[in-house]
Amino acid sequence: MTTGVHGPGRAEIEERTLRTDRWWLMPLGTFLGFSAFVVYATIRAFMGRDYYASPYLSPFYSPCLGDCVSGASDFGQPFEWWPLSAALIILVFPLGFRMTCYYYRKAYYRAFWFSPPACAVAEPHGSYSGETRFPLLLQNLHRYFWYVAVLFGFILTFDAILAFRDEHHEWGHMGLGTVILLVNAALIWLYTLSCHSCRHVVGGRLRHFSKHPVRYRLWTWVSRLNGSHAKYAWYSLVSIAVADLYVFLVANGTIDDVRFF
Amino acid sequence: MTELTEASTSSGYQLKMRIWRGDADGGSLGDYTVEVSEGEVVLDALHRVQATQAGDLAIRWNCKAGKCGSCSAEINGKPRLLCMTRLSDFDPAETITVTPMRSFPVIRDLVTDVSYNYEKARELPGVELGPRDADGKRRMMQVDVERGQEFRKCIECFLCQNTCHVVRDHEDNKPAFAGPRFFLRYAELDMHPLDTRDRRETVRDQAGIGLCNITKCCTEVCPEGIKITDNAIIPMKERVADKKYDPLVWLGNKIGLRNKDNDGRTAT
Numbered sequence: 001m002t003t004g005v006h007g008p009g010r011a012e013i014e015e016r017t018l019r020t021d022r023w024w025l026m027p028l029g030t031f032l033g034f035s036a037f038v039v040y041a042t043i044r045a046f047m048g049r050d051y052y053a054s055p056y057l058s059p060f061y062s063p064c065l066g067d068c069v070s071g072a073s074d075f076g077q078p079f080e081w082w083p084l085s086a087a088l089i090i091l092v093f094p095l096g097f098r099m100t101c102y103y104y105r106k107a108y109y110r111a112f113w114f115s116p117p118a119c120a121v122a123e124p125h126g127s128y129s130g131e132t133r134f135p136l137l138l139q140n141l142h143r144y145f146w147y148v149a150v151l152f153g154f155i156l157t158f159d160a161i162l163a164f165r166d167e168h169h170e171w172g173h174m175g176l177g178t179v180i181l182l183v184n185a186a187l188i189w190l191y192t193l194s195c196h197s198c199r200h201v202v203g204g205r206l207r208h209f210s211k212h213p214v215r216y217r218l219w220t221w222v223s224r225l226n227g228s229h230a231k232y233a234w235y236s237l238v239s240i241a242v243a244d245l246y247v248f249l250v251a252n253g254t255i256d257d258v259r260f261f
Numbered sequence: 262m263t264e265l266t267e268a269s270t271s272s273g274y275q276l277k278m279r280i281w282r283g284d285a286d287g288g289s290l291g292d293y294t295v296e297v298s299e300g301e302v303v304l305d306a307l308h309r310v311q312a313t314q315a316g317d318l319a320i321r322w323n324c325k326a327g328k329c330g331s332c333s334a335e336i337n338g339k340p341r342l343l344c345m346t347r348l349s350d351f352d353p354a355e356t357i358t359v360t361p362m363r364s365f366p367v368i369r370d371l372v373t374d375v376s377y378n379y380e381k382a383r384e385l386p387g388v389e390l391g392p393r394d395a396d397g398k399r400r401m402m403q404v405d406v407e408r409g410q411e412f413r414k415c416i417e418c419f420l421c422q423n424t425c426h427v428v429r430d431h432e433d434n435k436p437a438f439a440g441p442r443f444f445l446r447y448a449e450l451d452m453h454p455l456d457t458r459d460r461r462e463t464v465r466d467q468a469g470i471g472l473c474n475i476t477k478c479c480t481e482v483c484p485e486g487i488k489i490t491d492n493a494i495i496p497m498k499e500r501v502a503d504k505k506y507d508p509l510v511w512l513g514n515k516i517g518l519r520n521k522d523n524d525g526r527t528a529t
Binding site: 019102 | 339367424427473
């Protein structure tokens with residue numbers, strides 16, 4: 001490396017970092033956590049089966065717009081002709097939302113691209129152009145994925161409400177799956193509403209808070225949530241996987257749904 | 262008196278330190294052992310080394326209260342203020358390594374040439390206020406004043422500039438990149454209701470905000486606890502997106518639905 005911490009003029013120190021703490025733990029944990037999710041989600045998204053156990057629909061397949069099993073498509077099947085798994089029709093939106101999310105960007109730039117692996121730890125790359133060029137320039141589209149993510153928040157909430165039915169679609173029932181889908185919808189909302197683009201749209205873009213008291217109030221609320229955005233990103237990631245796993249296990253008969261009433 | 266001396270030395274211990282000594286032509290870590298006392302900070306230990314063993318040790322310091330931003334350095338590889346790093350944070354048996362900031366040219370020992378930051382400060386367009394009210398005064402509501410107060414806490418220690426990998430690991434980015442400290446200033450001015458200058462293109466084209474990949478190291482090292490990334494850089498990135506990358510905002514401006522978008526930014 002000819003530039004950077006070993007470049008001319010800088011203090012001559014051989015080590016890439018002199019940090020003595022376990023700085024590698026966080027990127028390693030992130031790498032393992034994200035990788036595990038990506039592997040699981042890819043398998044489940046391509047599987048194309050065991051995504052509906054009446055009345056529960058897996059969040060990976062919601063809304064189910066392809067040639068889905070009976071009872072799974074609450075919004076019709078406009079992509080009935082789609083030959084592959086129905087999850088692949090819709091997953092690009094939540095995937096895009098998370099890939100362009102300011103927290104996930106920090107996490108994967110560090111854990112997967114080592115840019116940098118940790119603070120004050122020299123990165124291995126010889127050159128760097130940040131987010132100034134294609135394809136990383138597309139990170140600026142985050143707000144558009146957020147608009148769609150709000151729609152998905154409503155859809156997953158709708159799915160959680162539908163889970164207050166029994167397998168014959170009779171209302172007034174509840175099971176463990178209902179709780180899981182409700183918690184998942186709540187965490188998805190927390191993640192979506194704590195988004196930095198949300199914070200910008202509701203009031204952050206203003207220059208005069210005093211002229212927009214309602215938007216200012218909304219901005220203060222979103223700002224409070226925004227402080228925990230990373231936490232909600234992880235919680236919601238886990239809850240999506242758990243919700244899908246539960247539906248998968250019930251649908252393929254491995255376990256029976258725990259019915260409360 | 263004898264009892265007092267014994268009591269004070271009983272809580273002291275011999276601290277092992279490695280201190281980088283050298284200049285732009287080269288240098289190395291030197292080993293020192295120095296007596297330190299309870300409640301002291303790393304800067305105290307360095308001063309004692311300077312007073313007892315290495316009279317020519319160069320250190321930049323001033324207030325010893327974490328407010329002047331002079332004594333920035335790297336302690337065990339972490340960018341920190343020497344005067345705000347307590348020895349009690351370390352195991353007494355641990356060797357503490359102190360080096361100069363590694364993003365800037367070294368002058369001697371722990372002193373670096375931070376003029377890059379002053380050059381960037383000069384490049385930043387200053388506040389451009391609109392006309393005064395009829396009574397000759399300018400007015401801002403308290404809620405608008407408060408928004409920029411967090412950014413005013415900056416003590417210009419340049420630890421954020423030092424730890425930012427955009428310039429730390431890539432010297433060639435320095436001409437195109439202002440760095441987190443100055444994104445704070447851009448944000449403060451762009452959020453200022455009385456400033457008339459549109460800074461959204463400047464922060465992208467001249468200050469290079471697109472080079473930032475928001476890995477938040479600036480926020481991690483800020484001794485004032487300023488949320489640089491969440492409250493300044495990301496809001497500025499979103500404002501740049503408003504101006505340059507959002508077709509809906511562009512369309513809204515064209516058909517007159519978003520005439521408030523410039524929100525008092527009458528100059529460019």
